Amino acid sequence: MIPFETAPSLAAQTSIRHGFFGRAGGRSQVDFAGLNVSTSVGDDPETVENNRLLVSGALNVGPLAILRQTHSTRVATIVEPIEPGSIDADALVSATPGLALGILTADCTPILFFDPQAGVIGAAHAGWRGAVDGIIEETVSAMVTLGAHRDAIIAAFGPTIHAANYEVGDSFRRDFLTLHPDGAGHFHTPPEGAPHFDLPGFVAKQLRAAGVATVEQVGACTYAHPDRYFSHRYATHRQTRTGRQISVIGLT
Template sequence: MTLEILTADALTPVRHGFFTRKGGASSGIFSGLNCGQGSTDQCEIVLTNRARVAQAMKVDAKDLVSVHQCHSADVVVVDAPLADKPKADAMVSATKGLALGILTADCQPVLFSDAEAGVIGAAHAGWGGAFGGVLENTIDAMVGLGATRENIQAVIGPCISQAAYEVGQEYFERFFDADPDNARFFINGEGDKMQFDLPSYGLHRLRSAGVQAEWTGHCTYGDETRFYSYRRSVHHKEADYGRLIATIRL
């Protein structure tokens, strides 16, 4: 099956892609393009899937770079293939021929580009990372490599939408205590639950940091044929879940 790659005009002409689960070699609950080496999928199959992504990005498999994601606000500068995966949730680079690969399954995959300066970035931004500043830290790291805020384009890929993202009252209180204006990203759910608008919050943080930003509009939870979803896997009582990959390269 052919890979399905979502792209955004805002990131053109830089090669990039938000890959769906279509076109992969995994089976069972991972059926499709599972690129999560931290999943319980067969290692060889995951490597096959990642090799297909690398081929689509026109890089060698070793040049598809990932980090050990841990819901932090940490960013690493990448100028060569990584022998070991550092703990971080974002990468930036000004090196041609390297593809930055971020894994998600409901959290926001965010790709960044300053095509004029030749600087790119990729971030994994769940509520914790976004709240902690991973998006702003990625922008700062890109500026450190020569990018300018007014030229940075940021695109949020497929992630969980507000309709599917039920959270407890404590989430609302944490965001409200940080900034009462954050109340606009929550609506009432069932009982004492709230529904959190993760992509709108991400867009707010990006735009407040001085960059142009958009969301592709795809909800991972609501489209099982195209996207993996951690929350959906929990609701279906599945043992594990696949990870989507979003990549960008110079």
Template sequence: MHPPLEKSPALTALSGIRHGFFGRQGGVSDGDFASLNASRAVGDDAGNVVENVHRAVMALKGGPIEVALTRQVHGTHVHVVDDTFDLANRPEADAMVTVRTGIALGILTADCVPVLLADARTGVVGAAHAGWKGAVGEILARTVEAMVALGARHEDITAAIGPAISVENYEIGEEMAQTISDRHPHAAGFIVTDGWPRPHFDVPGLVRHQALALGLAAVETTGGCTYAHPELYFSHRYATHTEIRTGRQIALIARA
């Protein structure tokens, strides 16, 4: 059986696009990494990770295609996956775009916001990893710019925002809140102070706001809070609070 996945209805409606947001269920890893861990960098067995990613790819029901992954560094660089892309040597980047068929773009998360994008007219696809640094650095806008450079148009792009940590569970320090307000005033409105003793940061809300401001064809949110549902998702913050290790879930998009 294929691992469970969550899908955006708007992306699903696009012809020739396959995608999915996967959680932690349906894989072969065990212990803290049970069971669909997609990261080799957290201490899991490499063979287990290969099998888990393969299972996720096959769940897209487009055949056994390759997966392009990057070394995510919480930055804003967007990498163009062309015919020269080396699957064995992952470049440092937190977003990818491509016009290639037969390859899936993969984003790994464990609280950060995964965003999958597709242009219905040209088939250009994109995938972005937005932690708080990427979000305030407007990585989503940079990803859309890179898609436009490949022939896409804002008004033809559909964006799906996947499972991430919710504002209720993302407490930040006063110093961090002040830094964001000072250096990134456009994000200050997503720092919430009412109702909690310390500030909270609504990163998914910020990313959604940015997507809507870009004038895209559609913006959807899929999935729940990664912290609140440890049985469904990997969560770095939940693992830190419970003193365990954690894996990473994968989000995939491919042009058929």
């Protein structure tokens, strides 16, 4: 069985299945060793497809709806299966039973959403750009359009890079504070170092600002645990390549 992490708040819901997968398991080799689910990083496409099937089997869900993620604030509402990579967006929402929404990450923050009263699910890819520009509010708004209520939504976000390993520099801090003047608390600067950004802390704050009822964090820092997760920044610092892990939520 392919291992994955779950959020207790979502695991308690009987009408969905969900999981935050890492790199453990799977059939990819060398730099992508484990459960790489991305076809855009240089891995063998057939192996990637087999890894995606392993994910579907582990959760007992149908084909995965996977986007071509572009660090935007675009949200796709889907009512039927889609060809992986056929839609440019960074979040999906649905109220259709049998659909499984997948988000790929390798340091960015994956967020899974569910309104158990309305039967609406969502999944978002929140890198710093998307999070700063409003992907979380856009995802919640799209769920509301399908009948969800903000104060009924449960949200859980998964493994992502943490502030200790997320050096961003002074220009990033200035640009961020132009858009979010009250966000200085999401930065810390080590002695004689550059600013570091607390992406998961900012994601949690944005979820609460969007009116989400329950916010839960799952997993650890991707950069600090390259044995457990794919990390783009870790690989870049070591001049290697890396894969992408997937987070999935599906209505049964």
